[in-house]
Amino acid sequence: MDETRQRDREGTRRRILDAARRLFTELGYDQVTMRLIAAEADANIALINRYFGSKRELFAEVLAVQGRFPGVLEVPSEDLPRRLAEYVADRLRSDQGSLIMSALVRSSGCAETHEIIRDRVRSAILEPLAARLPGGDAAFRATVATAMITGVSMLSQLYGKGELEAPDREAVVGRLTAVFQACLAP
Amino acid sequence: MDETRQRDREGTRRRILDAARRLFTELGYDQVTMRLIAAEADANIALINRYFGSKRELFAEVLAVQGRFPGVLEVPSEDLPRRLAEYVADRLRSDQGSLIMSALVRSSGCAETHEIIRDRVRSAILEPLAARLPGGDAAFRATVATAMITGVSMLSQLYGKGELEAPDREAVVGRLTAVFQACLAP
């Protein structure tokens, strides 16, 4: 052994969790290996399963802790279309995003994570969004808006930030606001 | 060896291609193994790489042959929103879809296929759609509409057909038509 190491159970656990969050967000479930997480966390690979059980359970815990939809929905319902449009427009340019969307986009092809992601999307986006929509068919309208958010995340990940055609931010926000109004209107 | 087999180069090649198309559409690139393709095609695994070079090249050929966006765009531009809405609404219910969308949704987490899918989405959807949009910012508006199509495909694959909230088809088509109008309007 090269050097001794501090014994720090909680610290190591957190380093692993942080490393997993970064890697899963950036690369998706399949592309992230246990050895990669261990290296990024500067921890031994066996500790991952000791603390989290399995790769799948680690992924679930990462999503449970960090997979909330960032404070986008906490606005009056009449401001929702514009708020969502701003969020989506910024994500169309910044190339970085919430873990939940990255997980959805990057890990959707993986059967192992399907159920985890599904539950998380429902509890973090679909249901909170539907809950603040007045009028009938709230669940359906929330679904349509979620599809829009998802689709933009998908394309902005497939192409880089610079590669998608987009006019200035105000024009983008304006159009997306109209789209979300069409999605959400009672 | 159990039995003799006909020597049929073109037939075998086509069986492999068909099997690959079915499996890639249903499962995504990563979940489909060479052995699974060979079994589905009832062909020897070594023949896949003999005829197609590699799994990646097979995927590219499948997409090149069958990855066109089904005849959705061949309508007058004023009918485009409704046509797209009908297409998306049916896909929201039928659970089966075009290869290009399945590839995009199910294989997006895979770095190996990224470039193939990106080129195909551009040439099969983004560019043809933009080409028939009058007015400025056609490329951007096509991107927004494509995001909507993509997002619905994503959600309808994540959840089953029965699990997503949706009113009757006419109401779905009506709302999606309004959404696509907002996406595409000059």
Add this chain to the structure above:
DNA sequence: TTGACCAGTAAACAAGCGTCTACTAACTTC
């Protein structure tokens, strides 16, 4: 009939994966 060609086959290859076990050594407790 014989020989070249080649579709088809079986088996192995190296690499990578998630997981697990046996062990070391630092800390705590008495």
Add this chain to the structure above:
DNA sequence: GAAGTTAGTAGACGCTTGTTTACTGGTCAA
């Protein structure tokens, strides 16, 4: 200070992956 607990480590396990090799045996021209 001795004994027990446990965080951390190294390495192997069994399995799956895409790919490749060496071979078998139909097919057909000469």
